[in-house]
Amino acid sequence: MHVSELSAVPEWLPEHLGGEGIEELYPPQADAVDAGVTEGESLVASVPTASGKTLIAELAMTASVARGGKALYIVPLRALAGEKRAEFETFEQYGLTVGVSTGNYDSDGEWLATCDIIVATSEKVDSLVRNDAPWIDQLSCVVSDEVHLVDDGHRGPTLEVTLAKLRQRNPGLQTVALSATIGNPEILADWLDAELVDSTWRPIDLKKGVHFGQAIHLEDGEQHELGVRDGEKPTAAIVRDTLDDEGSTLVFVNSRRNAEAEARRLTSTVEGALTADERDRLADIAAEIRDVSDTETSSDLANAVEEGAAFHHAGLASDHRELVEEAFRDRLLKVVSATPTLAAGVNTPSRRVVVRDWRRYSGEAGGMEPLSVLEVHQMCGRAGRPGLDPYGESLLLAKSHDELDELFDRYIWTEPEPVRSKLAAEPALRTHLLATVASGFAGSRSGLLEFLDRTLYATQTDEGGRLERVMDSMLDYLVANDFLERDGDDLTATSLGHTVSRLYLDPMSAAEIVDGLEHADERPTALGLFHLVSRTPDMYELYLRSGDREEYTMIAHEHETEMLGSVPSEFEERWDDWLSALKTASMLDDWASELDESTITDRYGIGPGDLRGKVDTAEWLLSAAERLAGELGLEWAPAVREARTRVAHGIRTELIDLAGVRGVGRKRARRLFENGIEGRADLRDAEKSVVLGALRGRTKTAENVLENVGRSDPSMTDVEPAGSVAVAGDGSDENDQSSLGEF
Numbered sequence: 001m002h003v004s005e006l007s008a009v010p011e012w013l014p015e016h017l018g019g020e021g022i023e024e025l026y027p028p029q030a031d032a033v034d035a036g037v038t039e040g041e042s043l044v045a046s047v048p049t050a051s052g053k054t055l056i057a058e059l060a061m062t063a064s065v066a067r068g069g070k071a072l073y074i075v076p077l078r079a080l081a082g083e084k085r086a087e088f089e090t091f092e093q094y095g096l097t098v099g100v101s102t103g104n105y106d107s108d109g110e111w112l113a114t115c116d117i118i119v120a121t122s123e124k125v126d127s128l129v130r131n132d133a134p135w136i137d138q139l140s141c142v143v144s145d146e147v148h149l150v151d152d153g154h155r156g157p158t159l160e161v162t163l164a165k166l167r168q169r170n171p172g173l174q175t176v177a178l179s180a181t182i183g184n185p186e187i188l189a190d191w192l193d194a195e196l197v198d199s200t201w202r203p204i205d206l207k208k209g210v211h212f213g214q215a216i217h218l219e220d221g222e223q224h225e226l227g228v229r230d231g232e233k234p235t236a237a238i239v240r241d242t243l244d245d246e247g248s249t250l251v252f253v254n255s256r257r258n259a260e261a262e263a264r265r266l267t268s269t270v271e272g273a274l275t276a277d278e279r280d281r282l283a284d285i286a287a288e289i290r291d292v293s294d295t296e297t298s299s300d301l302a303n304a305v306e307e308g309a310a311f312h313h314a315g316l317a318s319d320h321r322e323l324v325e326e327a328f329r330d331r332l333l334k335v336v337s338a339t340p341t342l343a344a345g346v347n348t349p350s351r352r353v354v355v356r357d358w359r360r361y362s363g364e365a366g367g368m369e370p371l372s373v374l375e376v377h378q379m380c381g382r383a384g385r386p387g388l389d390p391y392g393e394s395l396l397l398a399k400s401h402d403e404l405d406e407l408f409d410r411y412i413w414t415e416p417e418p419v420r421s422k423l424a425a426e427p428a429l430r431t432h433l434l435a436t437v438a439s440g441f442a443g444s445r446s447g448l449l450e451f452l453d454r455t456l457y458a459t460q461t462d463e464g465g466r467l468e469r470v471m472d473s474m475l476d477y478l479v480a481n482d483f484l485e486r487d488g489d490d491l492t493a494t495s496l497g498h499t500v501s502r503l504y505l506d507p508m509s510a511a512e513i514v515d516g517l518e519h520a521d522e523r524p525t526a527l528g529l530f531h532l533v534s535r536t537p538d539m540y541e542l543y544l545r546s547g548d549r550e551e552y553t554m555i556a557h558e559h560e561t562e563m564l565g566s567v568p569s570e571f572e573e574r575w576d577d578w579l580s581a582l583k584t585a586s587m588l589d590d591w592a593s594e595l596d597e598s599t600i601t602d603r604y605g606i607g608p609g610d611l612r613g614k615v616d617t618a619e620w621l622l623s624a625a626e627r628l629a630g631e632l633g634l635e636w637a638p639a640v641r642e643a644r645t646r647v648a649h650g651i652r653t654e655l656i657d658l659a660g661v662r663g664v665g666r667k668r669a670r671r672l673f674e675n676g677i678e679g680r681a682d683l684r685d686a687e688k689s690v691v692l693g694a695l696r697g698r699t700k701t702a703e704n705v706l707e708n709v710g711r712s713d714p715s716m717t718d719v720e721p722a723g724s725v726a727v728a729g730d731g732s733d734e735n736d737q738s739s740l741g742e743f
C-alpha cells in the first residue's frame with residue numbers, strides 16, 4: 001500500500017511521510033490500515049522489533065486528532081518519553097501540539113488539556129486518572145507501547161489497570177496496543193476488544209544462531225567459520241570479524257558492571273580499525289561526555305568512547321545515553337556493550353548482535369536465571385540495518401556441544417512465551433483497589449469485582465476465586481489501616497485513603513510513614529526520616545554487600561535513638577531489610593551533607609543515574625510524608641520539609657535559603673556562604689565584587705543569580721571579582737552545578 005492511498009488520515013500526512021523516506025507501508029502497517037486503525041478501530045499489533053510499530057501508532061493518533069480527538073501514547077520507560085516526543089514533534093509544523101507528562105505524581109497536569117498528543121508512562125497516566133485530570137474524558141485514542149510488559153510483575157498491573165480504567169471512563173476509546181512477538185496475542189485482542197495483526201515480517205532478514213568453537217551455526221542450518229585466536233574471547237572475535245566487513249556490533253550482557261568491563265576490553269579490538277578522522281570525532285564526543293558529569297562512570301565511558309567502544313545501561317545519565325546512541329548510529333562507535341534496557345525500544349540497529357550472557361542474577365530466585373525467550377528475541381531483533389546490511393545476524397555463545405544444543409532448543413527454535421497477567425499479586429492489588437475506590441471507579445465490593453472483570457486477568461483466568469480471595473484480604477488490610485471504610489457491601493475511601501491514592505503511594509508505604517511519624521517523641525532527624533522513607537516498599541533499597549552487615553549494624557546502634565518506629569532485633573527476619581534501608585538512608589544523608597557525587601558513587605558502588613533515582617524517590621516520599629503529617633495534624637511537618645529540601649538540593653541546613661534561588665546549586669551556595677553571603681537577603685545587599693568572586697568570576701552566572709533573587713540592578717559591567725578567582729577558562733566552574741538536576 002502506497003502512502004498516497006491512505007484514507008481517513010490528515011491531508012498533510014502522506015507527503016510528510018514521503019519526506020521521511022516512507023513511501024510504501026510495510027506489510028504489517030498495511031494490515032493495520034485494512035483492519036481500520038485509521039478509522040478508529042482498536043488494534044493489537046504483535047510485530048517483531050524494528051518493524052515499524054511506531055508508524056501504526058502515528059497513523060491512528062493523527063487520524064484521531066484530525067477527527068477532533070485527542071491521543072495518548074503510553075511509554076514503558078520514562079527514558080523513552082523524550083525520544084517519542086521528539087518523533088511526534090515533527091507534526092507540530094502542521095498545527096498539532098505535543099506534550100510530555102513527566103515529573104510529580106500528584107498533579108493533575110492541567111496544561112495537558114491543550115495538547116493533541118500526550119506522551120506519558122503508565123504510572124503517570126494512572127496518577128493523572130487518580131487526580132481527575134479533566135482531559136482524560138476527551139481522549140479518543142490511546143496507544144500502549146510494549147504492551148507485553150503487562151507480564152512484568154513489578155509494573156505490569158499498573159498498565160493493566162490503567163487501560164481498564166481508561167476504557168471504562170470512555171467506552172468509545174480506540175485502543176492501539178503495540179507488542180513484541182508473543183505467544184498469545186489473541187488474548188490481548190480479546191481483552192481489548194480489538195482487531196489483531198499478528199506478523200513475523202521484518203524489513204530485513206534476521207538470522208539467529210550460536211557461535212561455538214571456531215564456527216557460527218545459523219538457524220537455517222548454515223555454518224560459517226569464525227575463528228577465535230589464542231587468548232581471544234569469542235565476543236572479541238565476532239566484533240573483529242564484523243569490523244572486517246565494516247559492520248558494528250551490539251553486545252548484550254547481564255549487568256552494568258559487565259557492560260563496563262566488556263567495553264573496556266573491546267577497545268583493544270576496535271581501536272586499531274579507527275581512521276584519523278573517526279578518532280578526532282570520537283575525541284569530541286568523549287569531551288562532551290566528560291562535560292555531562294565528573295564521575296568515574298563518566299570518565300570510564302569517555303575513555304572507552306575515545307577508542308571506539310562504549311557501554312550503555314540504566315545507570316548512565318540520559319545525556320550520556322543519547323551521545324552513545326547517536327555515535328553508534330553514525331557508525332563512529334564500533335561496538336556497544338549494553339544491559340537489556342537498550343533492547344526495549346531505543347532505535348540502535350547494528351550489523352550483528354551478540355547475546356553474550358543468557359543468564360542473569362535474580363534477587364527473588366537467589367541465583368542465576370535464564371532470560372525469557374521474549375527478551376532474547378527482542379535483543380536479537382536489533383540486528384540488521386534496513387537498506388545498509390544484506391541481513392542481520394544475532395549470535396548466542398556456547399562453550400560446549402551440549403550448550404550449543406541447549407541454546408538452539410531454548411532460544412532459537414522456540415516461540416516466545418505467552419504473557420500472563422500479574423494482577424493477583426498482593427502489592428499490586430493493595431494499591432489499585434484503594435485507587436479504584438478513591439477515584440470513583442467502584443463504590444462497593446461487588447463494584448470492584450465488576451471492575452476487575454475488565455482486566456486481562458479476568459480474560460485470562462478460569463480461576464476467578466483466587467483474585468477474589470486476594471482482594472478480600474487486601475480489603476481487610478485497607479480497612480484496618482483506615483484507608484477504606486466498609487458498610488456492608490459498600491466501600492468508601494477515608495480522607496487519608498484519598499490522600500494516599502492521590503500521592504501515588506503504596507498504602508503499605510503510607511502506613512509505615514504514618515506509624516513512624518506518630519511514634520516520634522521528639523523532632524525527627526534527617527537521617528531518621530531518610531530511613532523511614534527508605535524502608536517503605538516504594539523505595540528500591542541498596543543491596544548489602546559482604547562486610548556491610550557489620551558496618552551498618554554499628555551505625556544502627558550508634559543512631560538507634562534517631563530511628564522512627566520500633567527497631568527490630570538482629571535476630572528478626574526483617575533485620576536485613578532494615579539494614580539495607582539504613583544503607584540507603586546513609587547514602588541520602590551523605591548527599592545532604594554535601595559530599596561529592598563521585599565520593600558517594602564510589603562509596604556505595606552505584607552509578608550517578610542511581611543516585612539521581614534515589615534522590616528523586618526520597619524527595620517524592622518526603623513530600624508525601626509532609627502531606628500525611630499535615631493531614632493527621634502531626635507536629636513534625638516542618639522537620640520533614642527541611643529533610644526534603646536538603647535531599648532535593650544535596651545541602652546542609654544552613655544553605656536551604658540560598659539553594660532555593662534559581663541558578664544556585666549546592667556548590668555555588670556553599671561558596672557564597674563561605675564568602676559571608678548566608679541567605680537571600682544577604683545576596684540582595686552584597687557587594688557585587690564579592691558575589692562575582694564567589695561565583696568564580698562568571699559574569700553571566702552572577703547576573704542571572706542576582707536577577708533571580710530579585711535585585712533591581714543585576715548588571716556586572718565593570719565589576720571586578722573580589723578574592724582569589726580560579727583562572728578564567730580552566731573549566732573548573734564548568735561542572736560546578738553538578739547538583740543532580742543536570743542528569
Ligand code: ADP
Pocket residue numbers: 021022023024025026029047048049050051052053054055345347
Ligand atoms: P519498532 O517500534 O517496531 O521497533 P520503529 O517504529 O522504530 O520499529 O521502526 C524502525 C525503523 O523503520 C524506523 O527508523 C522507521 O522510520 C522505519 N520505518 C517504519 N516504517 C517504514 C516504512 N513503511 N518504510 C520505510 N521505513 C520505515
